[in-house]
Amino acid sequence: MGYQVLARKWRPKNFHQLVGQDHVSRALVNALDTDRLHHAYLFTGTRGVGKTTLARILAKCLNCETGVTSEPCGICSTCEAIDTGRFVDLIEVDAASRTKVEDTRELLDNVQYAPTQGRYKVYLIDEVHMLSTHSFNALLKTLEEPPPHVKFLLATTDPQKLPATVLSRCLQFQLKNMPAERVVEHLRFLLTEEKVSFDEASLRLLGRAADGSMRDALSLTDQAIAFGQGNLVAEQIASMLGVLDHQHLQGLLRALVKHDPAELMAVVATLAEQAPDFASVLQDLASLLHRLTLAQVVPDALPEDQLNREELIQLAASLPAEEVQLYYQLAIEGRRDLPLAPDPRTGLEMTLLRMLAFRPQGIPELPEQPLTPQATDPKLQAPETAETLAHESISSAEIATQPVVQGQPSEPQRAAEPRVSPLTPAVAMQVNEPQAVQNVSALPPRVHQEKLATLENNEDWLQMFDQLNLQGWAGTQVRNLCLLERQGNSLRFAAPAQALAFINDDLKASLLSQLQNLLKEDLQLAFEAQDPLPFDNVSVRREKLRGQLLTATLESFQQHPHIQLLEEVFDAELDAASLVPAAWLEENKLH
Secondary structure (H helix, E strand, C coil), X not given: CCCCCHHHHCCCCCHHXXXXXXXXXXXXXXXXXXXXXXXXXXXXXXXCCCHHHHHHHXXXXXXXXXXXXCCCCCCCHHHHHHHHCCCCCEEEEECCCCCCHHHXXXXXXXXXXXXXXXXXXXXXXXXXXXXXXXXXXXXHHHHHCCCCCEEEEEEECCHHHCCHHHHCCCEEEECCCCCHXXXXXXXXXXXXXXXXXXXXXXXXXXXXXXXXXXXXXXXXXXXXXXXXXXXXXXHHHHHHHCCCCHHHHHHHHHHHHHCXXXXXXXXXXXXXXXCCCHHHHHHXXXXXXXXXXXXXXXXXXXXXXXXXXXXXXXXXXXXXXXXXXXXXXXXXXXXXXXXXXXXXXXXXXXXXXXXXXXXXXXXXXXXXXCCCCCCCCCCCCCXXXXXXXXXXXXXXXXXXXXXXXXXXXXXXXXXXXXXXXXXXXXXXXXXXXXXXXXXXXXXXXXXXXXXXXCCCCHHHHHHHHHHCCCCHHHHHHHCCCEEEEEECCEEEEEXXXXXXXXXXXXXXXXXXXXXXXXXXXXXXXXXXXXXCCCCCCHHHHHHHHHHHHHHHHHHHHHHCHHHHXXXXXXXXXXXXXXXXXXXXXXXXXXX
16 A cells, blocks of 8 residues: 555544644534534634544544444444545535536435435535535525435635525534644654654744644645655754744844844845745744743743743843834834835845834934033033024114014014024033032942942942943843842842842842852842832932932023023923933943
8 A cells, every 4th residue: 555645644533633623623522412413514714724624523423333423433334434535425525616506406406315324414515615606595495404314514714705694504613723832742743653753843843834734734744754764854844944044043133133234234145045035034033033022021931942042042131122122013014015125135134224223222422522612601511602692682673673474464573583503402411410419329320430349238239230241131120129138148139029020040140140250259149029119229219310310400401591581582492301411321321
């Protein structure tokens, strides 16, 4: 006997062998056990999820020689005939090739006759949506009131094309797509039984390539066994499927982390040599960014057998969460716009360069030299140009003799306003902060810090934080900690319960290592949740300082005579949202 393909050899013979459709098999088993059988069933779903298989299992349950049962014996002549396609009372009809009304009428002419061999005459109509309108009309009456010995089993991948009159006469069961994890689990069992060697990475590649279809998964597995001469190896499977090597994808991601456009284009050039599907490259990149977000937010959600799991966690700690979200959104939009690009490679390159161009830049840096001479007033170091002080030279006579615009309603006239350059954020940052704000107890800028040789209380912790080499996501989480107490070599930290959930074992180990290096002593760290915190953590202390700095800066502007004159003469309003204290800029440069 010749070789039998896996999809046929491993076709389920009963409901217990059916994979991934528990909601349908449960309903059918209960109906068979309680003898509550309908005369017409409709199975819908995408290709390869088990529609025809379910119909054949149901036909065996109805005609098994042991009686109507949810567990057919599988060894009687009826069960064997149905499995091999030789059962005369199971009439399988391909609606795609028999769409004419004459074909349907010929089929229905035999409905009235009793079954030849079995208990029921079962009509299995596959791709039923392909029937013509006249065929549906010819089928309606029989479908609604068939003889008691007749059951209709309909299967379709497109139920929207079925008339409502047909849908209303059937029990409908929507079969689900197979999750990749369920496909991998089934392939693992099947290949073990077939005594075919494999690695987990190859199964994951096949599970994703199946796209929800178990039949596709088995067909691809057949092809993979032949391609690998009886062995399934991830590199060979990736080559067979035309899937991009994950090393290239992580090369793209590493270049994005470094913000290095030259390295990014070099990786794209290497990719282009393999003639990949550039839309798939963006799709795989989006999938990788999704896993990166999981590593940042819910590290435990990453499967233990995930390829390069440790490298993903390291990248997650070095890339801010907002950048990951931006890159993911741009990858999705870039894939959508790829057909509009001059060519696919150009579309990929522009999408990647757009990621770098639009990544969050933070507060812009001040130029090293002032753009214009500084004002002599020590409270406001903004440049005073001829335009900004033009109002000082406007006399009352000039205001009175301004021309009236023709055609406008008569109303009190105001002076024509000279063009005044707005205060930019960079200028606003140059306001000297009042002495009261400078005396606020806060985290001193890193450039003025001396390395602390001790860590006894929370204030020491607040000052020592900037000496820790914790960047990106890791630094964001540690900012939520405050130091409760120190007892000998034991440090007890606290954080809000929601924040403490993100401080995982890797982050705790990194914090312990850096503190021991700074203090030159062996330490033990303990962490607990407290709401609210008894002391300020780094984030809270910085927000307090920023609020006070912003309030003082706003008051300085409001009290300045030039600002007051602008408000009085031109009815101007100070845009408080545009003010950025100089200390904020310094903090952004250092942190």
